[in-house]
Amino acid sequence: MTRRLRALKRWMASQGIDHSDGLEIREDDAGIRVMATRDLGEGEVVARIPKSACLTVKTSGAREAIEEAGLGGPLGLAAAVMYERGLGEGSAWAGYLQALPGREAVPVTWEVGEIDEFLVGTELHKTMKEDKALIYEDWKECILPLLSSGPQKLKPKSFGYDQYVAAKSLVTSRSFEIDDYHGFGMVPLADLFNHKTGAENVHFTSVSSDSGSDNDQNIENQNGHYYDDYSDNLSTEDLPSEINGSPTVFTGETYGNGNNMEHASSSEDDPSVLEMIIVKGVKSGDEVFNTYGAMGNAALLHRYGFTELDNSFDIVNIDLKLVIDWSSSQFSSRYTRARVSLWRRFDCSGCVSQNCEYFEISSEGEPQLELLILLYVIFLPDGVYHKLNQMVPSSGDICKTISTIFSVKHNTSISLEDLDTIKDCLLIDKVCRGLVSLAEIRESYYGKCSLDDDEKKLMNSYKSHKKLYHSLVLRVSERRILKKLKTYASRPIKVKKRTFMKRR
Numbered sequence: 001m002t003r004r005l006r007a008l009k010r011w012m013a014s015q016g017i018d019h020s021d022g023l024e025i026r027e028d029d030a031g032i033r034v035m036a037t038r039d040l041g042e043g044e045v046v047a048r049i050p051k052s053a054c055l056t057v058k059t060s061g062a063r064e065a066i067e068e069a070g071l072g073g074p075l076g077l078a079a080a081v082m083y084e085r086g087l088g089e090g091s092a093w094a095g096y097l098q099a100l101p102g103r104e105a106v107p108v109t110w111e112v113g114e115i116d117e118f119l120v121g122t123e124l125h126k127t128m129k130e131d132k133a134l135i136y137e138d139w140k141e142c143i144l145p146l147l148s149s150g151p152q153k154l155k156p157k158s159f160g161y162d163q164y165v166a167a168k169s170l171v172t173s174r175s176f177e178i179d180d181y182h183g184f185g186m187v188p189l190a191d192l193f194n195h196k197t198g199a200e201n202v203h204f205t206s207v208s209s210d211s212g213s214d215n216d217q218n219i220e221n222q223n224g225h226y227y228d229d230y231s232d233n234l235s236t237e238d239l240p241s242e243i244n245g246s247p248t249v250f251t252g253e254t255y256g257n258g259n260n261m262e263h264a265s266s267s268e269d270d271p272s273v274l275e276m277i278i279v280k281g282v283k284s285g286d287e288v289f290n291t292y293g294a295m296g297n298a299a300l301l302h303r304y305g306f307t308e309l310d311n312s313f314d315i316v317n318i319d320l321k322l323v324i325d326w327s328s329s330q331f332s333s334r335y336t337r338a339r340v341s342l343w344r345r346f347d348c349s350g351c352v353s354q355n356c357e358y359f360e361i362s363s364e365g366e367p368q369l370e371l372l373i374l375l376y377v378i379f380l381p382d383g384v385y386h387k388l389n390q391m392v393p394s395s396g397d398i399c400k401t402i403s404t405i406f407s408v409k410h411n412t413s414i415s416l417e418d419l420d421t422i423k424d425c426l427l428i429d430k431v432c433r434g435l436v437s438l439a440e441i442r443e444s445y446y447g448k449c450s451l452d453d454d455e456k457k458l459m460n461s462y463k464s465h466k467k468l469y470h471s472l473v474l475r476v477s478e479r480r481i482l483k484k485l486k487t488y489a490s491r492p493i494k495v496k497k498r499t500f501m502k503r504r
């Protein structure tokens, strides 16, 4: 066992952090992981962590300064981490902090040149550049003033920009939302579990310290498009419920006796202790995984600095702007504007994140329905377009909307109820060709080297070269989705005949 792991274990014991004899914390070149030393069964409580041992704004020595400055959420927690790190051995969390990496290798810690080189074309490229600017702004506007206005003396060298970026990277990749009182916090031991998409073994449940009730809540994970959690000069309410991604279901059950905790009672909730429970059995010798949420590779890399090959939650986005530019090049800007505005009158829209509207393409290459409708509307004959434009806007029911469009186009009453049929009806040749063109334009963002080239590079790269390896996984997985989109747009549509049985 390494020295830092020994020191961590000693510190955890001194804080009353306890884990079952069925867990073993190991460290290798890839970092720390938690292994099962015997079979672990569903429902077994494997760890207990007093909330007092968690590093939060409330427990930090800089609480007063941080609260006076009104810093909450991940930003307040980053300030608390910087403060405690600055105390060195004098911090109550010294034994915990010494075991953390200096910074997590998330892209916001990369040089701008690395971001340009590794992430070009990917979903993260633009986001990371924006994040870098936002992080600098947060530091200047929220962290720097702490030094002058704080009621206690804070050491300037602990609150530099580099220290802020490093603290942010740890908060983003390791923090949990603990409860209403503590908000976000670093939770020792709980943050040693690695992630596996859709195959986690442990869960945490949280009991609100306000209510003291036992309505444990599995905090829902974000699915699909990642949200930006770097610009966090936001109050906790502004943030998604699962900000940290270190997905948190804590339980406040009473502390059982002994090391082997499978008989823990749940009759008396103790809101001061967090618990980790096995939700899916683990075989002796296997790694015990947590889940940080159902996330695609862009979100995983963004927040945690790693990716997974064959991640079923992966997506690629096609921006509405790309569709508008492509349509304007086929028709005209005026024509495109008119078609987009008809599409909007049907209550259609893309997904929206910050100032960008986009359509998701699933890991299977299936485009979002709204994109198909938009392409269909773009290709409507003028006469049909004019007729539809004179009609009352739709009720917001997507099936009714499409039925209306088809009814006007085919001059008969058509009623469609299932979404698969609707998609197939929308996939006329022109729409399919449009999808292929959009996929090709999106694909061109990756630059000159082909998907084959990227796949070869990935095969020859090492996981230890984290930045290169994980950005290649991201590129390859996105490009494979675009390839699947092209295949999707080229498949024969079987159901057209059945669909267009007309109801007069």
Ligand SMILES: C[S@@+](CC[C@H](N)C(=O)[O-])C[C@H]1O[C@@H](n2cnc3c(N)ncnc32)[C@H](O)[C@@H]1O
Pocket (backbone or CB within 6 Å): 030, 031, 032, 033, 104, 173, 174, 190, 191, 192, 193, 194, 195, 196, 246, 303, 304, 305, 306, 307
């Ligand atoms: C909450 S910590 C987990 C413990 C961590 N392995 C350590 O050494 O302390 C989260 C970090 O672990 C790493 N990690 C977690 N799951 C991973 C996975 N499936 N593959 C690669 N790295 C992973 C990433 O660096 C991530 O930012």
